[in-house]
Amino acid sequence: MIEVTVNGRKTEVEEGTTLLEAARAVGVHIPTLCYYPRLPSHAVCRLCLVNVSSEKKPQPACKTTVKDGDIVETDTQELIEYRKTDAQWLLARHPNDCIRCEVNGSCQFQNFVSEYQLEDCWEKLPRGSEEHPEHQLSDHTSPSIWRDISKCVECGLCADACGEAGQQQNIIGFAENSSGRVPVTVFDKPLSETKCISCGQCTLVCPVGALIEAPHWHDVIHTLDAHRHISAVQVAPATRVAIGEEFGMNPGTISTGRMINALRQLGFDYVFDTNFAADLTIMEEGTEFLSRLKAQKNLPLFTSCCPGWVNWVELNRPDLIPHLSTTKSPQQMHGALTKRGAFARSLGAEFESGKTEPYVVSVMPCTAKKDEAVRPGTSGDIDRVLTTRELARMIKARGIAFSALPDDGKFDNPLGESTGAAQIFGASGGVMEAVVRTATHLIDKENTLPLEWEQLRGVNTGVKTAEVPGIGKIAICNGIAAAQRLLSNDDWRKKYVAIEVMACVGGCLGGGGEPKSMDPKVLEKRMHAIYEIDKNSTRRRSYENQDVQKLYETELEKPNSEKAHHLLHTHYAP
Ligand code: HC0
Numbered sequence: 251m252i253e254v255t256v257n258g259r260k261t262e263v264e265e266g267t268t269l270l271e272a273a274r275a276v277g278v279h280i281p282t283l284c285y286y287p288r289l290p291s292h293a294v295c296r297l298c299l300v301n302v303s304s305e306k307k308p309q310p311a312c313k314t315t316v317k318d319g320d321i322v323e324t325d326t327q328e329l330i331e332y333r334k335t336d337a338q339w340l341l342a343r344h345p346n347d348c349i350r351c352e353v354n355g356s357c358q359f360q361n362f363v364s365e366y367q368l369e370d371c372w373e374k375l376p377r378g379s380e381e382h383p384e385h386q387l388s389d390h391t392s393p394s395i396w397r398d399i400s401k402c403v404e405c406g407l408c409a410d411a412c413g414e415a416g417q418q419q420n421i422i423g424f425a426e427n428s429s430g431r432v433p434v435t436v437f438d439k440p441l442s443e444t445k446c447i448s449c450g451q452c453t454l455v456c457p458v459g460a461l462i463e464a465p466h467w468h469d470v471i472h473t474l475d476a477h478r479h480i481s482a483v484q485v486a487p488a489t490r491v492a493i494g495e496e497f498g499m500n501p502g503t504i505s506t507g508r509m510i511n512a513l514r515q516l517g518f519d520y521v522f523d524t525n526f527a528a529d530l531t532i533m534e535e536g537t538e539f540l541s542r543l544k545a546q547k548n549l550p551l552f553t554s555c556c557p558g559w560v561n562w563v564e565l566n567r568p569d570l571i572p573h574l575s576t577t578k579s580p581q582q583m584h585g586a587l588t589k590r591g592a593f594a595r596s597l598g599a600e601f602e603s604g605k606t607e608p609y610v611v612s613v614m615p616c617t618a619k620k621d622e623a624v625r626p627g628t629s630g631d632i633d634r635v636l637t638t639r640e641l642a643r644m645i646k647a648r649g650i651a652f653s654a655l656p657d658d659g660k661f662d663n664p665l666g667e668s669t670g671a672a673q674i675f676g677a678s679g680g681v682m683e684a685v686v687r688t689a690t691h692l693i694d695k696e697n698t699l700p701l702e703w704e705q706l707r708g709v710n711t712g713v714k715t716a717e718v719p720g721i722g723k724i725a726i727c728n729g730i731a732a733a734q735r736l737l738s739n740d741d742w743r744k745k746y747v748a749i750e751v752m753a754c755v756g757g758c759l760g761g762g763g764e765p766k767s768m769d770p771k772v773l774e775k776r777m778h779a780i781y782e783i784d785k786n787s788t789r790r791r792s793y794e795n796q797d798v799q800k801l802y803e804t805e806l807e808k809p810n811s812e813k814a815h816h817l818l819h820t821h822y823a824p
């Protein structure tokens with residue numbers, strides 16, 4: 251350990267700690283725009299310049315490591331002036347119409363401008379106006395991701411998140427031009443014409459509103475306000491362990507009941523749980539897997555509930571399509587059941603007359619789920635998809651004091667019951683662990699094998715594997731980059747019987763639609779919460795879900811039946 255003093259506060263830190271991390275450890279705030287915990291620091295925004303005793307000139311705190319005995323100052327008048335000058339360069343080209351911006355109120359640059367009282371330095375002519383025609387680029391062609399380069403502050407984080415340090419898709423890169431560096435696609439194509447997989451990692455790291463999820467919350471809030479339709483919402487497993495962060499709570503705070511109460515206050519008639527459909531997915535996918543295993547056909551089976559991964563296969567490796575499970579994702583299954591299943595019929599005469607098809611919304615930690623909701627084979631199941639961030643925005647827009655809500659809300663039934671196996675879907679490795687819990691039951695090995703598969707868990711990037719007696723070897727790819735590596739040669743074909751891929755590191759809990767956290771341990775904390783919910787569940791295997799069992803008895807006959815195929819399976823296209 252080495253010693254450092256920041257603004258008079260002495261502390262000990264590990265060697266290799268940056269000045270920024272040391273400052274944050276003692277509660278000293280240093281502003282940043284181009285810093286993000288899991289990505290390399292390039293120190294381009296210069297807002298984090300600090301004085302440090304071992305250097306003559308101010309140094310960027312995000313990139314400079316602590317030396318033993320360093321004395322650091324972050325708040326001298328000279329440093330404040332440096333910061334203001336740097337920010338004014340950015341302000342000179344930044345649009346000044348925050349009120350129309352999707353990230354209004356949660357923009358790091360806006361926060362800086364307001365904190366440092368720079369409003370008067372804002373140029374009246376934004377980038378994108380006639381004076382700066384070369385930057386006139388807004389791109390709303392993707393169903394998941396919107397770009398508005400006029401708002402870019404040139405931090406470079408989107409290119410890192412999409413590039414080698416992150417997803418390794420390289421859809422966005424930086425190009426220099428006369429007035430600065432701008433994030434561009436190859437040949438400046440709109441996103442919909444690139445191989446963008448809609449994972450949204452670029453939106454997660456963007457400190458402003460240059461890259462955002464395609465917003466659906468306006469339509470949702472207006473529809474709820476008008477109250478002409480019966481409305482139903484489902485919520486993904488990863489949302490409930492992260493949404494509290496938008497309201498100042500610690501990452502990993504389980505807010506299921508509070509979130510349900512907030513959704514009811516927003517005006518939803520029914521609040522359902524995506525986890526119900528996750529249990530159903532396991533019944534369908536587990537059965538599909540065992541029949542492929544028996545027939546030794548299209549193995550290994552690839553999970554298909556991550557739409558970023560499905561996009562990647564279709565765009566880059568259509569030869570792998572036969573390996574994808576045809577089982578719809580829980581989001582789409584839940585939507586299909588809500589729109590066209592017994593629940594919809596239970597709405598009675600209004601539904602039968604075709605007057606009020608329920609308005610079906612999902613809340614997901616994922617931007618690619620917006621894309622999934624409109625793809626051939628599944629479109630029509632869901633009307634709108636909100637990210638976790640958009641739900642928080644709606645709650646703020648209606649002035650609901652989220653953290654003061656009681657945590658006692660309960661999901662509606664019958665589309666609200668679930669087991670612990672469904673909850674762990676939200677973490678990398680969880681879908682496969684849930685499959686194993688039920689598949690081992692279906693082959694009568696349940697009592698001889700563990701319930702928890704530690705070797706499939708964790709946030710470390712890369713491939714995790716396990717040998718399941720009676721089934722074979724399975725693999726987990728934590729992030730699309732890990733999947734690309736695994737598939738770069740043909741060894742996987744013989745080695746594994748099933749492979750789970752989640753495009754975002756951590757799985758859905760690291761999804762591109764989750765709150766923008768600066769906590770370096772955020773994934774671990776959210777993951778811990780997910781496994782806690784599982785541990786505390788009375789039922790922890792999907793086949794034990796009583797309402798899923800009833801659904802088969804009353805409507806679907808049995809897993810993989812013709813009826814189940816019609817409602818719960820899909821197809822893919824190159
Ligand atoms: Fe996920 Fe899902 S677990 S993809 O990660 O399978 O987004 O949280 O809702 O659909 O259940 C995301 C999360 C889901 C789906 C489920 C799956």
Ligand code: SF4
Nearest residue numbers: 412446447449450452
């Ligand atoms: Fe790259 Fe994902 Fe952003 Fe597309 S959504 S540009 S693949 S980071």
